[in-house]
Amino acid sequence: MAAPARPIVFASDFGLANEWVGICHSVMAGISPQSPIVDLTHLIRPLEVQSGALLLADSMPYIPEDAVILGVVDPTVGKDREIGIATSSGRHLVGPDNGVLSLAWEAAGGIDAAVEITSPDVIRSPHAQSFRAPDTLWPAAAHLAAGRALDKLGPAIEPSTLNALTLPEPEISDGEIHGEVLDFNRFGNIQLNVRESDLERAGLEDARCLTIKATSASADARRGETYADFAPGEYGVIFDERGWIEIVRGNPESALEGLGLSPGHLVWITRSRVP
Amino acid sequence: MAAPARPIVFASDFGLANEWVGICHSVMAGISPQSPIVDLTHLIRPLEVQSGALLLADSMPYIPEDAVILGVVDPTVGKDREIGIATSSGRHLVGPDNGVLSLAWEAAGGIDAAVEITSPDVIRSPHAQSFRAPDTLWPAAAHLAAGRALDKLGPAIEPSTLNALTLPEPEISDGEIHGEVLDFNRFGNIQLNVRESDLERAGLEDARCLTIKATSASADARRGETYADFAPGEYGVIFDERGWIEIVRGNPESALEGLGLSPGHLVWITRSRVP
Amino acid sequence: MAAPARPIVFASDFGLANEWVGICHSVMAGISPQSPIVDLTHLIRPLEVQSGALLLADSMPYIPEDAVILGVVDPTVGKDREIGIATSSGRHLVGPDNGVLSLAWEAAGGIDAAVEITSPDVIRSPHAQSFRAPDTLWPAAAHLAAGRALDKLGPAIEPSTLNALTLPEPEISDGEIHGEVLDFNRFGNIQLNVRESDLERAGLEDARCLTIKATSASADARRGETYADFAPGEYGVIFDERGWIEIVRGNPESALEGLGLSPGHLVWITRSRVP
Numbered sequence: 001m002a003a004p005a006r007p008i009v010f011a012s013d014f015g016l017a018n019e020w021v022g023i024c025h026s027v028m029a030g031i032s033p034q035s036p037i038v039d040l041t042h043l044i045r046p047l048e049v050q051s052g053a054l055l056l057a058d059s060m061p062y063i064p065e066d067a068v069i070l071g072v073v074d075p076t077v078g079k080d081r082e083i084g085i086a087t088s089s090g091r092h093l094v095g096p097d098n099g100v101l102s103l104a105w106e107a108a109g110g111i112d113a114a115v116e117i118t119s120p121d122v123i124r125s126p127h128a129q130s131f132r133a134p135d136t137l138w139p140a141a142a143h144l145a146a147g148r149a150l151d152k153l154g155p156a157i158e159p160s161t162l163n164a165l166t167l168p169e170p171e172i173s174d175g176e177i178h179g180e181v182l183d184f185n186r187f188g189n190i191q192l193n194v195r196e197s198d199l200e201r202a203g204l205e206d207a208r209c210l211t212i213k214a215t216s217a218s219a220d221a222r223r224g225e226t227y228a229d230f231a232p233g234e235y236g237v238i239f240d241e242r243g244w245i246e247i248v249r250g251n252p253e254s255a256l257e258g259l260g261l262s263p264g265h266l267v268w269i270t271r272s273r274v275p
Numbered sequence: 276m277a278a279p280a281r282p283i284v285f286a287s288d289f290g291l292a293n294e295w296v297g298i299c300h301s302v303m304a305g306i307s308p309q310s311p312i313v314d315l316t317h318l319i320r321p322l323e324v325q326s327g328a329l330l331l332a333d334s335m336p337y338i339p340e341d342a343v344i345l346g347v348v349d350p351t352v353g354k355d356r357e358i359g360i361a362t363s364s365g366r367h368l369v370g371p372d373n374g375v376l377s378l379a380w381e382a383a384g385g386i387d388a389a390v391e392i393t394s395p396d397v398i399r400s401p402h403a404q405s406f407r408a409p410d411t412l413w414p415a416a417a418h419l420a421a422g423r424a425l426d427k428l429g430p431a432i433e434p435s436t437l438n439a440l441t442l443p444e445p446e447i448s449d450g451e452i453h454g455e456v457l458d459f460n461r462f463g464n465i466q467l468n469v470r471e472s473d474l475e476r477a478g479l480e481d482a483r484c485l486t487i488k489a490t491s492a493s494a495d496a497r498r499g500e501t502y503a504d505f506a507p508g509e510y511g512v513i514f515d516e517r518g519w520i521e522i523v524r525g526n527p528e529s530a531l532e533g534l535g536l537s538p539g540h541l542v543w544i545t546r547s548r549v550p
Numbered sequence: 551m552a553a554p555a556r557p558i559v560f561a562s563d564f565g566l567a568n569e570w571v572g573i574c575h576s577v578m579a580g581i582s583p584q585s586p587i588v589d590l591t592h593l594i595r596p597l598e599v600q601s602g603a604l605l606l607a608d609s610m611p612y613i614p615e616d617a618v619i620l621g622v623v624d625p626t627v628g629k630d631r632e633i634g635i636a637t638s639s640g641r642h643l644v645g646p647d648n649g650v651l652s653l654a655w656e657a658a659g660g661i662d663a664a665v666e667i668t669s670p671d672v673i674r675s676p677h678a679q680s681f682r683a684p685d686t687l688w689p690a691a692a693h694l695a696a697g698r699a700l701d702k703l704g705p706a707i708e709p710s711t712l713n714a715l716t717l718p719e720p721e722i723s724d725g726e727i728h729g730e731v732l733d734f735n736r737f738g739n740i741q742l743n744v745r746e747s748d749l750e751r752a753g754l755e756d757a758r759c760l761t762i763k764a765t766s767a768s769a770d771a772r773r774g775e776t777y778a779d780f781a782p783g784e785y786g787v788i789f790d791e792r793g794w795i796e797i798v799r800g801n802p803e804s805a806l807e808g809l810g811l812s813p814g815h816l817v818w819i820t821r822s823r824v825p
Contacts, residue, residue: 059294078775316572460567
């Protein structure tokens with residue numbers, strides 16, 4: 001009996017208002033129709049490669065080890081190599097060689113093998129230079145999901161030649177963290193580029209309340225575990241499921257609106273004098 | 276031969292802009308990859324438990340009897356019991372014990388058995404207190420869909436101890452209904468908390484035209500069966516597929532804009548003097 | 551062994567904020583649970599039949615030949631015949647008889663057979679006049695996907711009696727094209743109703759730079775193949791994957807904002823005097 005088709009996990013900045021995601025799924029249905037497709041999200045901020053790279057890496061603990069993961073945020077589409085990666089954990093990655101996959105392959109155990117996707121057996125023809133996903137990346141992912149070997153997609157690439165991202169780390173000093181806003185959600189919660197280990201490095205891990213200062217406003221935010229730990233309107237700090245510090249505010253208020261923050265804005269975190 | 280995996284129906288207020296829905300699907304793909312997943316919607320208004328509860332209940336006639344239904348709107352996430360319910364119709368329900376499932380189990384024939392989801396065989400570890408769906412609720416739903424028995428998820432709960440919602444009913448008097456706006460859609464149609472039986476109780480079932488009065492504006496709305504029954508700009512009243520009164524307006528006008536209404540706003544319905 | 555279920559491709563103007571798409575999928579999960587469902591998009595501009603018809607036709611090269619395609623944009627829902635179409639390419643189409651399928655059946659090789667969907671074995675009951683998709687169109691599509699013959703859906707229709715759309719063609723004169731904006735996307739790229747053959751008919755195919763003039767603004771736009779061919783802020787013209795001219799602008803600028811255009815706006819295209 002044939003092994004069941006592997007799942008495909010798909011993240012992009014394509015948006016939902018046009019047919020881009022749909023025709024990618026359509027191409028897939030013709031190659032590996034029994035593969036479950038997981039749409040991680042298609043509303044990554046347009047052209048923000050780092051945001052897509054972080055999302056893919058942080059999602060790895062939730063992604064099955066037999067998955068093929070397709071990540072597309074590609075400001076220079078048509079100019080990048082298109083690559084397939086085998087990771088040590090067993091997952092395959094497919095996408096442009098612009099760094100968007102680089103945090104994911106680290107989170108998935110590192111690179112076992114890499115190829116450039118060039119095989120005429122894989123690439124659809126004719127195809128558009130301005131929209132490569134349904135013609136190159138999706139056929140490659142679908143063939144992998146259906147059981148084809150990585151080295152059938154094209155020639156091997158030396159891993160050291162792949163583009164990798166360097167993340168902007170927060171600046172840590174004794175008692176102070178200088179970070180920035182990564183993202184926010186529809187509940188008004190704010191995600192910072194600060195992890196639990198950063199709190200420890202700054203000597204703030206035991207602070208029961210932190211002062212969050214931005215150029216627009218500031219607030220004292222109490223440590224907690226979940227949204228319901230805070231009174232209406234009260235600011236709080238929790239760790240989200242991806243491991244980042246999240247600034248929240250007790251329902252029905254929005255931390256995002258209260259602090260006037262947006263992605264990329266700077267924040268300073270110190271120990272609060274409030275007990 | 277193994278029975279095919281049961282479908283899972285998923286509704287939440289998670290939104291589509293981040294990875295929350297996607298990592299839930301990812302977890303699922305690792306446990307019951309051949310279960311069809313139906314995303315009912317993930318744009319329930321944030322934290323509105325009643326809105327989610329109504330959506331689940333009203334959708335029941337469209338949901339297969341072998342489905343596992345997962346409903347998550349959870350303002351106090353991490354503080355609620357997490358529950359699995361077997362209904363008399365055969366459908367299972369999974370979600371927080373905050374009432375969001377309560378209208379659905381009534382619509383699905385009542386409760387046969389209830390458990391609290393605590394089994395270490397089901398719950399992923401480590402897990403986040405602030406985002407329980409991928410760690411507790413989805414594994415529970417996926418195991419049910421793959422054939423596991425309800426009582427393997429955790430200890431039985433006495434159904435009378437479950438939280439249930441009481442709906443705000445419209446006030447009915449002779450010739451007048453005092454209701455409120457439940458929701459609206461992208462066509463500008465307005466859904467009220469008023470059903471056909473309420474028209475009968477008010478003695479308005481034979482009225483060919485109704486006056487809809489709000490604090491912002493009012494309109495005479497003719498009874499019809501479908502949107503195309505009304506001339507451009509004309510107001511009308513139909514019943515939607517969920518059984519609620521819907522105030523509509525002939526294309527290309529929007530009833531929502533014309534009347535200046537939003538969810539929660541009050542409306543008075545009387546017999547129109549217009550013939 | 552049974553043949554695997556055929557994929558279903560679904561496009562509509564239903565939006566994503568309510569349960570309409572979800573209950574369609576739910577109905578499907580009860581009839582042909584192993585059919586892959588492809589959501590092409592559900593954000594077609596509300597009630598714009600022509601926009602939906604173009605989307606379906608342009609997507610055809612990406613859609614498997616065994617697919618059942620369901621297209622719903624229906625301003626006069628409940629008043630139209632509901633139809634099933636067998637095309638010469640093997641694909642089936644299902645939708646209202648208002649023209650929304652007509653460009654798709656041309657793109658799929660023409661009509662082999664057409665029926666009106668009336669069979670009580672197919673239509674769910676009771677059903678709502680104002681929302682036909684889950685009661686009539688989806689059961690019909692799901693039964694086709696599960697292997698039922700087209701003529702079991704209802705009586706044959708003479709194809710010449712079906713409603714078909716006529717597209718607004720651009721006006722072409724020597725050296726000038728007078729077209730209009732069809733659509734745009736989240737990157738601010740603008741799709742015009744102008745194809746490569748129109749450039750040839752106007753004698754503009756060799757122009758390395760085109761002047762795009764609108765009532766709001768104008769710009770000189772260089773020909774290229776992909777977004778990355780243009781410097782930041784520079785206007786460009788490429789062909790998108792659907793074969794339409796797309797006006798783009800080098801990252802991070804938006805052509806849509808720069809030119810102040812919206813769908814339906816008029817544009818004049820001539821040879822630019824800029825080299």
